[in-house]
Amino acid sequence: MALPPQFLDELRLRTPLAPLIGRKTRLVRSGRNWKGCCPFHGEKTPSFYVYDDHFHCFGCGAHGDAITFVMRAEGASFPEAVERLANEAGLEVPKPTPEAAAREKRARDLHGVMEAAAAAFRRRLRLPEGAEGLAYLKRRGLTEETLERFGLGWSGAGRGTLIADLKGEGITPEQLLEAGLLREREDGPPTELFFNRVMFPIRDRRGRIISFGGRILGDGVPKYVNGPETPLFQKRRSLYALDLAREGAFRGGVVVAVEGYMDVIALHQAGFGAAVAPLGTALTEEQMEELWRLTPEPVLCFDGDAAGARAAARAAEAALPLLSTERSLKLATLPPGEDPDTLVVKGGPAAFQAVLDGARPLGEALYGLIAEGRPAATPEQRAALRKRLEEAAGAIKDRALAGEYRRALLDRFFQATRPVRPGQRQAPARFARPAITAERTRAAQAAALVAITLGHPWLLPEVEESLAGLDLGDGPLAQCRAGALAWLAEGHVLDSAGLMDHLAQVGLGEFCTRLLRDAGLPAAARPDAQPGEALDAWWHFFGLLRGETELRADQAAARQALAETNDAAAQRRLIRLTQALEALRRGEWNEGGGPEAAEASPAGANTTP
Structure with a gap:
């Protein structure tokens, strides 16, 4: 008997790939992912990448998930690999019983039922009876491409329409009832749950339809209805558009959780492809875990009114027990009276980008x-x-x-709460100088390092591995880093103008120009800086950002790499890491690295990593 898909999904969810694969090959950070030398074929230049739910080698083509990796790395059979991973994850492998086989068959059948229902809803949206629903979606500014991408439809205005639509495909009312598309009645046979509503398919992270949401037009209540709990759908584990957000996050988009279906759809259409929404409830622990699988610091977006503040407080308190040094949250607040949908319609993508740029780390917002x-x-x-x-x-x-x-x-x-002494005047807030905080200092240091990289891209081959492993968060500095490394991999001539042209093509030109014009940058970021000065300054800021613990680990890994390869590049990396570690221990604080760096000019102040 094949194992239930729900069990395999749970097993993959509980098996982080990087620690598993890290037992077989040394991995280093590459943006929000990991890379290393492929454990399946001999190579000196890393071409093996580990993502949140799969690995891929660009050298030999090896590809798969945690189960596949154990099978290939240890020669295990599928059942052996599953058994081993399940033991480590604290899961019990389901036994092959007739009841389990029946549940599995029903689950497969139910996915087919949901797909058939979605197709029926899409057809009805284009019929005369769906004209009102189609007109509503068009009035909300949705394009034909968006309608197709999200599979939007119309439930039908007559009782029994879905049963009639699917009868010809051999789908019974009993199956529709189990899938959550019908509801029981005391005074008659089951009837449709969704009646006279615009339909929104809800998919799991693999893109399979597991339920639907429906919005009524006009003044009926409730305005939105979600499907009930079924063998396929558990509301507390599901996020709307999670399957699309995985791709958006992979491409560098900011993962943001908003309130409703239309908010998510409007944001995706506006270019924010990593937006998701809980399904009419506050974020649950399981939903937060899903967000953290996409990014270490997702943004939760709330209304700018009192209700939004209360929702933000509830989300923050729910998240506190789940926080770690590897995962946190940011909180963003919408202008009063706006939601993401209306904001994008009125002000375009730039208006919502400003909301994201103003998102505050949880540690800053919690007080x-x-x-x-x-x-x-x-x-x-x-x-x-x-x-x-x-x-x-x-x-x-x-x-x-x-x-x-x-x-x-x-x-x-x-x-x-400190009382003001008699005769002491408290300075007006508008004259207060920004506090020199650890966050501001780190932001200025990260801005300086990226600026040096942009101004002197000839140093990329030497610093590539260190730059890829540095934590720059999810903001524009991290996007510049990703763009520079992608440009390097394409084999271009290493000049600043070429790199800036490339970054402009991916939408980062204005940010990079503003960054390089920042008067608070160190002299090493200027075009006329000497090569040695630029390289020394780069490693100086790297050491400050990396910290002593991580530098020691980097140094040990570089020493091992040098012993194994006796490579000149490995030797240079070891020397630089040792110098950075020694400088950090001595407390050296050169130009651009001291407290004054936290008082960056406006361009630098907007580069928080």
């Missing part, structure tokens, strides 16, 4: 979310607020991270 609406005028009120802040930090299971959050929250608390 305001907790303190909002909590007075702190009396000792009792201040003690209650402080207790609430400490409880929030204590909810984080990672003890080191919890300590950092507690320190940051209490720093804000003491700053906000």
